[in-house]
Amino acid sequence: MALEINSLAKTYSNGVHALKEVSLTVDEGIYGLLGPNGAGKTTFMRVLATLMVPDKGTVTLDGIDVLQSPEIIRQQLGYLPQDFGVYPNVTAEAMLDQLAVFKGFTRYQERRELVAHQLQMVNLYEQRNQKLGTYSGGMRQRFGIAQALLGEPRLIIVDEPTAGLDPTERIRFQNLLYEISVNRILILSTHIVDDLNDLCQKMAIMHHGEIIHQGNPAEMIRQLEGQIWMSPAAAVPEEMPAAITRRMFRGEKYLRVLSADQPGEEFDPVAADLNDVYFAVIRNSSIQNRETELNLSNKSDS
Structure with a gap:
């Protein structure tokens, strides 16, 4: 399985060139995308997540045109954006149950088992009846991964997932990302260098909307x-x-x-x-x- 990205370009109405002919090939495992704030990483992630249309370029996942068939790709996509909002007065279990309905899981018993499995996977099952507004930053990020993995997606996109986490939560979250990347493509966008050093076999550095360096971190x-x-x-x-x-x-x-x-x-x-x-x-x-x-x-x- 591979994600092929060719010559993606995006210019905003204010003249900012967010993406300039970005091309990458991403295989299974964790692929890191590193760059300063404003480098174009979030725009890139949003295009891959079918939330934004580029001015030009192509994206294919195992031969499927991501940009031309977004409804097909969304069935295979899990996305954790940089700003993952939650309803503070809703419990984790109730929120995840509703998100599962949106994902197409309409049978009650199947959905109940799925929700329990997802919360156990991210070590939040014991806090399932706790309101999301009481969760720590790390717990919210783990909940975000639980919702991103609904439906066993083959492509997972996470944008700045460890920003603001304390050291313990950051290590726990890194371990979780590694575990869920098996037999999947996981693209990790961050400006925290140590995240990529610890997790990725391949990475790219983005600056001013361009890929300026890529390869294996250890070789770099x-x-x-x-x-x-x-x-x-x-x-x-x-x-x-x-x-x-x-x-x-x-x-x-x-x-x-x-x-x-x-x-x-x-x-x-x-x-x-x-x-x-x-x-x-x-x-x-x-x-x-x-x-x-x-x-x-x-x-x-x-």
């Missing part, structure tokens, strides 16, 4: 080995061309630099990580965009 990190250097920020100039990020480490701010050679004797080599990959790729993309804009400006002036 390996490609930077021997090129990451770190120094206390106070010991180096404020501006360094090769700097990729400034981070706090044990109560002190450090500068991390991408360089084939030691950038200065105050720098020590350190192991690369996925944050280094992300910031290096975003930095290079921003530089290229500025150069392109400058070239276009120079051509128009001449």
Whole structure:
């Protein structure tokens, strides 16, 4: 099973190019989509979820045209949006029962068993009679997965699922995502680097509506080995061309630099990580965009 995405483009009425010729092939398992806020991730997710029509491009799931046959795809789709609203005065069991009706489960006994199974799967069965308004953030996210999995979907889309969760809930939710991804395609959109490092075998980085880097996270990190250097920020100039990020480490701010050679004797080599990959790729993309804009400006002036 594979999801094929070719040349997706979307421009909003205000002129914002949310998607620019996005192409990806996504196989079974968890595929991560990483990017800063405003990168186009949510627009991309909404197109895949058949909630938005792109200006151009194609999406197929096992040969089925997602954009031309949205009613067929919705039967195989589970979606957990970034802002998953709940009715605060309704119990989890009653809400999930109603959502199951919307999914086409009209037989009472079948639906009752399905609801119980879904709540047990996300470890909320004991809280089934609790009102959703009393749920913690992590419990609401787990309820969101329970509703997304109604009908055994083959394609699951989750948008920023761990934002705002405490460390315990975040780990619990990561484990749940891993378990439900077996024999399915699960696309995980996030701006939290560690989520992808822990969960994904394949990922892509999106910036300004474009896919600017993709591959295996471990391989991406390996490609930077021997090129990451770190120094206390106070010991180096404020501006360094090769700097990729400034981070706090044990109560002190450090500068991390991408360089084939030691950038200065105050720098020590350190192991690369996925944050280094992300910031290096975003930095290079921003530089290229500025150069392109400058070239276009120079051509128009001449």
